[in-house]
Amino acid sequence: MRERLLGQVRSRLETFAVDWKAGRAVYLLGKTMLTGNPSTLNEAIDLLRQAVDATPVDCPDRAGRLSNLGAALSLRYERDGRPADLNDAIGAVQAAVDATPVDQPVRAVDLSNLGNVLRARFEQVGRLADLEAAIAAGQAAVDTVPVDHPGRAGMLSNLGNALNRRFGWGGELADLEAAIAAGQAAVDATPVDQPVRAGRLSNLGDALRVRFERLGELADLEAAIAAGQAAVDATPVGHPDQAVYLSNLGNALHLRFERIGELADLDAAIVAGQAAVDATPVDHPDRAAMLSNLGGALHVRFERVGELADLDAAIVAGQAAVDATPVDYPARAAMLANLGSALSSRFERSEELADLDAAIVAGQAAVDATPVDHPDRAAMLSNLGGALHVRFERVGELADLDAAIVAGQAAVDATPVDYPARAAMLANLGNALGSRFDRDGEPADLDAAISDYRAAVGMGGVAPRVRAGAAHGWGLVAARGGRWLEAVAGYAAATELLGQVAPRSLKRGDQEHLLAELGNLGADAAACCVRAGLIGRAVELFEQGRGVLLGQALDTRTDVTALAEQHPDLAASFIGLCTALDQADDLPGLTQSQVGEDAAATGAERRAAGAAFDDLIARIRGLAGFEGFLHPPPVTELLATATDGPVVVVAVSEFGSYALLLTGGGVEAVPLAGLTPQAVHDQVIALLGALDDTTPALQGRLGEIVGWLWDVLAGPVLDRLDVVGPPRDGGRWPRLWWCTSGLLSFLPVHAAGHHHTRFDPSPATVLDRAIASYTPTIRALAHARRASPLPGGSRVSLQDDGRLVAVAMPHTPDAADLPGAQVETASLQARFSGQVDLLTGPQATRQAVLGRLPTARWAHFACHGTVNLADPSASQLLLADHQTRPLTVLDVARLRLRDAELAFLSACETARPGRRLTDEAIHLASAFQLAGYRHVIATLWPISDRHAVDIANDIYTTLATTGDAAAAVHTATRQLRGLWARHPSVWASHIHVGM
Numbered sequence: 001m002r003e004r005l006l007g008q009v010r011s012r013l014e015t016f017a018v019d020w021k022a023g024r025a026v027y028l029l030g031k032t033m034l035t036g037n038p039s040t041l042n043e044a045i046d047l048l049r050q051a052v053d054a055t056p057v058d059c060p061d062r063a064g065r066l067s068n069l070g071a072a073l074s075l076r077y078e079r080d081g082r083p084a085d086l087n088d089a090i091g092a093v094q095a096a097v098d099a100t101p102v103d104q105p106v107r108a109v110d111l112s113n114l115g116n117v118l119r120a121r122f123e124q125v126g127r128l129a130d131l132e133a134a135i136a137a138g139q140a141a142v143d144t145v146p147v148d149h150p151g152r153a154g155m156l157s158n159l160g161n162a163l164n165r166r167f168g169w170g171g172e173l174a175d176l177e178a179a180i181a182a183g184q185a186a187v188d189a190t191p192v193d194q195p196v197r198a199g200r201l202s203n204l205g206d207a208l209r210v211r212f213e214r215l216g217e218l219a220d221l222e223a224a225i226a227a228g229q230a231a232v233d234a235t236p237v238g239h240p241d242q243a244v245y246l247s248n249l250g251n252a253l254h255l256r257f258e259r260i261g262e263l264a265d266l267d268a269a270i271v272a273g274q275a276a277v278d279a280t281p282v283d284h285p286d287r288a289a290m291l292s293n294l295g296g297a298l299h300v301r302f303e304r305v306g307e308l309a310d311l312d313a314a315i316v317a318g319q320a321a322v323d324a325t326p327v328d329y330p331a332r333a334a335m336l337a338n339l340g341s342a343l344s345s346r347f348e349r350s351e352e353l354a355d356l357d358a359a360i361v362a363g364q365a366a367v368d369a370t371p372v373d374h375p376d377r378a379a380m381l382s383n384l385g386g387a388l389h390v391r392f393e394r395v396g397e398l399a400d401l402d403a404a405i406v407a408g409q410a411a412v413d414a415t416p417v418d419y420p421a422r423a424a425m426l427a428n429l430g431n432a433l434g435s436r437f438d439r440d441g442e443p444a445d446l447d448a449a450i451s452d453y454r455a456a457v458g459m460g461g462v463a464p465r466v467r468a469g470a471a472h473g474w475g476l477v478a479a480r481g482g483r484w485l486e487a488v489a490g491y492a493a494a495t496e497l498l499g500q501v502a503p504r505s506l507k508r509g510d511q512e513h514l515l516a517e518l519g520n521l522g523a524d525a526a527a528c529c530v531r532a533g534l535i536g537r538a539v540e541l542f543e544q545g546r547g548v549l550l551g552q553a554l555d556t557r558t559d560v561t562a563l564a565e566q567h568p569d570l571a572a573s574f575i576g577l578c579t580a581l582d583q584a585d586d587l588p589g590l591t592q593s594q595v596g597e598d599a600a601a602t603g604a605e606r607r608a609a610g611a612a613f614d615d616l617i618a619r620i621r622g623l624a625g626f627e628g629f630l631h632p633p634p635v636t637e638l639l640a641t642a643t644d645g646p647v648v649v650v651a652v653s654e655f656g657s658y659a660l661l662l663t664g665g666g667v668e669a670v671p672l673a674g675l676t677p678q679a680v681h682d683q684v685i686a687l688l689g690a691l692d693d694t695t696p697a698l699q700g701r702l703g704e705i706v707g708w709l710w711d712v713l714a715g716p717v718l719d720r721l722d723v724v725g726p727p728r729d730g731g732r733w734p735r736l737w738w739c740t741s742g743l744l745s746f747l748p749v750h751a752a753g754h755h756h757t758r759f760d761p762s763p764a765t766v767l768d769r770a771i772a773s774y775t776p777t778i779r780a781l782a783h784a785r786r787a788s789p790l791p792g793g794s795r796v797s798l799q800d801d802g803r804l805v806a807v808a809m810p811h812t813p814d815a816a817d818l819p820g821a822q823v824e825t826a827s828l829q830a831r832f833s834g835q836v837d838l839l840t841g842p843q844a845t846r847q848a849v850l851g852r853l854p855t856a857r858w859a860h861f862a863c864h865g866t867v868n869l870a871d872p873s874a875s876q877l878l879l880a881d882h883q884t885r886p887l888t889v890l891d892v893a894r895l896r897l898r899d900a901e902l903a904f905l906s907a908c909e910t911a912r913p914g915r916r917l918t919d920e921a922i923h924l925a926s927a928f929q930l931a932g933y934r935h936v937i938a939t940l941w942p943i944s945d946r947h948a949v950d951i952a953n954d955i956y957t958t959l960a961t962t963g964d965a966a967a968a969v970h971t972a973t974r975q976l977r978g979l980w981a982r983h984p985s986v987w988a989s990h991i992h993v994g995m
Contacts, residue, residue, distance in 0.1 A: 111140050402436075
């Protein structure tokens with residue numbers, strides 16, 4: 001009796017001990033999930049193992065303890081990455097499922113957990129059977145529970161993850177659609193205030209991001225970012241899952257940058273990616289993937305901004321990711337590919353061949369580590385092909401080029417025809433084929449390159465810059481093969497895409513960067529048109545292929561009188577959206593401190609305004625009589641600008657340089673054999689070097705430059721126009737307008753000539769044959785003529801109470817004194833007594849100037865000007881507060897001045913373009929013209945304070961009697977040349993821009 005009682009007590013004590021261990025383990029497991037403390041997790045696992053071992057097979061509690069053990073082991077695997085823990089977790093959860101009757105509700109939870117750990121093992125070892133079993137288990141779990149079961153949302157989210165992974169392996173769109181449907185249902189079924197909702201949002205966002213990559217629908221990416229941001233916002237700092245959510249969000253933001261081109265998205269992606277890495281322990285298995293993602297984003301920012309520190313950081317992160325990942329881990333291949341891309345970029349910057357060799361080794365390893373039927377293998381092949389192509393260009397080994405083409409073709413062949421990423425692969429392959437054609441001249445390579453480029457251009461759901469780049473490649477390779485009509489087709493496709501490449505919704509800096517990638521497009525297109533016999537089309541494509549930003553600004557200044565008369569509501573909407581777009585750069589982007597805020601709203605105001613503008617234009621074009629609203633002007637309309645004199649469009653191209661003469665009789669092309677791109681480049685380098693020279697050699701070099709310009713450009717043009725000398729017997733001087741592009745915009749074409757011949761009957765100088773003006777684009781000239789013309793047509797006058805704003809900065813912070821500035825404005829006050837509003841020194845602030853300009857017809861600036869060669873929109877006039885609130889090109893261009901006539905920019909380099917964007921004509925002179933000034937007097941380079949005073953006085957003297965701004969500049973320049981004939985730097989700087 002006593003022994004039986006003791007046995008019962010002992011049994012109950014043992015049962016109590018097992019129950020205590022199981023209960024204690026559950027408590028520790030919950031504590032671990034809150035704190036992330038690994039020691040409590042290890043203790044929980046030890047206790048659960050003991051509890052499971054001590055629990056009889058037929059005990060009802062055994063299944064629950066197995067399930068808890070599986071959860072604990074899974075958690076430790078997520079923390080430490082031990083394969084043994086994952087295998088043990090699968091075994092424990094499978095045993096829990098097997099031990100639970102089919103009709104028990106808890107079995108569904110175990111099935112869902114089993115699906116999770118099987119999916120995790122698939123991600124670790126790449127065994128497809130695990131993924132199939134994970135989906136089967138997850139689906140069974142969902143099917144087992146009622147729709148209103150509180151655990152069903154989690155099961156749906158888990159199932160969606162597994163389906164997303166199977167899509168990533170097999171590419172079946174049905175899997176991805178099912179994954180998104182399950183993820184959305186999971187989010188919808190989870191109350192907003194439940195902490196678990198964050199994970200479900202992040203999972204859904206990841207699936208939406210993947211669908212964007214597959215189909216290219218921007219709405220999916222926007223929804224992915226919104227979900228990812230909501231997940232981050234709902235997660236406390238320090239939460240164990242915060243890093244995953246941040247990394248997922250960063251990936252989506254990175255993709256939006258790739259598609260749209262807004263730098264703020266990329267900055268935000270890097271901030272999120274860095275925060276994810278920082279929040280993840282060094283030995284955590286997920287950290288490697290986060291490092292690789294971060295490295296990829298840093299690499300892209302290097303490509304965008306050019307900061308070498310970003311590239312070095314990208315390589316460090318990429319190498320760390322590779323080093324931390326087991327050789328047989330499936331995700332390692334993508335990490336190798338990312339690292340290889342960054343190393344290839346560093347080679348292009350440093351030309352260290354070791355970097356390129358390492359890039360190829362990494363790229364080949366990535367391909368070798370990826371199964372032949374894996375969807376990601378194509379991108380890795382394309383990247384490898386790109387690196388091999390670069391090495392061919394550096395070393396010249398044909399074997400590298402052949403291998404690049406083989407890899408590129410394999411990438412294209414392995415990618416579905418409608419997969420957006422295929423466009424970039426086609427373009428890469430076209431690049432390599434084009435290089436082999438350049439080397440060997442094999443027509444088959446040319447045919448294949450053109451075919452690949454054309455296919456890339458025709459794809460939907462692709463970033464416009466990728467399509468435009470492919471179109472540019474199409475035109476380029478066709479031209480090099482002498483297929484001029486084919487080249488015109490390619491270049492025409494590229495020019496038509498420019499508005500999409502740099503849409504109005506982007507910030508100005510982003511637009512400028514994207515357009516800089518397609519330099520000289522208009523000139524090359526025009527040259528190919530001429531070679532194809534399409535002279536009128538040459539003018540159209542030259543105009544469309546450059547001055548894109550100026551054209552967009554002119555669009556917002558379109559005369560809508562007819563529209564307002566017939567459709568006043570649409571006209572009002574158009575004006576409102578134009579105003580919003582003019583101020584688009586003032587809308588805030590995402591700063592690094594705002595990552596926890598609404599990243600999905602970054603640039604949302606700009607994108608919304610841009611989309612609304614495009615929709616409105618489409619509606620207006622659908623109206624009778626407005627079908628051509630804001631369409632690029634045809635050549636017949638462009639020819640109308642030549643009513644007062646010829647417009648000379650100069651296209652400098654490797655395919656032949658031409659002057660396109662727009663006259664009342666049509667368009668004529670004049671070949672300019674000596675005006676090669678290399679020759680223009682050399683002359684610009686010589687000019688810039690000469691302007692930095694303080695020795696007498698400067699003047700001699702400038703003399704050589706203007707003489708060369710006469711021989712290769714101005715002389716042939718004026719001879720063809722039959723403008724052979726000055727007017728006889730006081731007759732009217734002929735007029736002409738130069739419309740140049742590219743580096744030629746740096747050179748003083750108006751001063752071209754051999755000036756020792758100025759007294760000859762037929763002098764070899766522009767100054768002694770015609771009055772020459774400039775226009776940044778043909779449309780800009782038309783705009784100047786339409787801009788609120790006052791009586792007298794092109795004449796300017798301060799009669800009838802006209803006002804002149806004069807800005808003088810004799811003393812400027814951090815700049816040399818300009819005593820002549822006060823002399824200039826004093827002369828103006830004496831000449832136009834009572835009509836001058838003077839802002840001098842401290843009075844001349846940005847706000848004061850911008851406030852005063854709308855009140856006056858004329859404006860005169862006697863101050864310093866600076867050119868920002870890297871960011872021409874930031875070029876500025878130096879006012880009193882220029883250090884804190886600069887008056888920039890962008891500030892001036894936003895103005896809409898109804899009665900503006902003349903702006904005299906007596907400042908340094910106010911007509912010099914930026915180095916990267918010479919085709920966009922972004923400088924202070926074009927900004928004032930866009931603001932409404934029909935005449936702008938500007939400078940190509942600095943001149944002395946003394947000479948600035950002299951030429952300003954001479955110009956105003958002529959203006960007072962003739963009212964002709966172009967003639968005034970011409971007369972003053974000739975007078976100054978008469979005094980300083982051997983010093984072109986003194987008299988050749990000032991130019992007239994406008995009508």
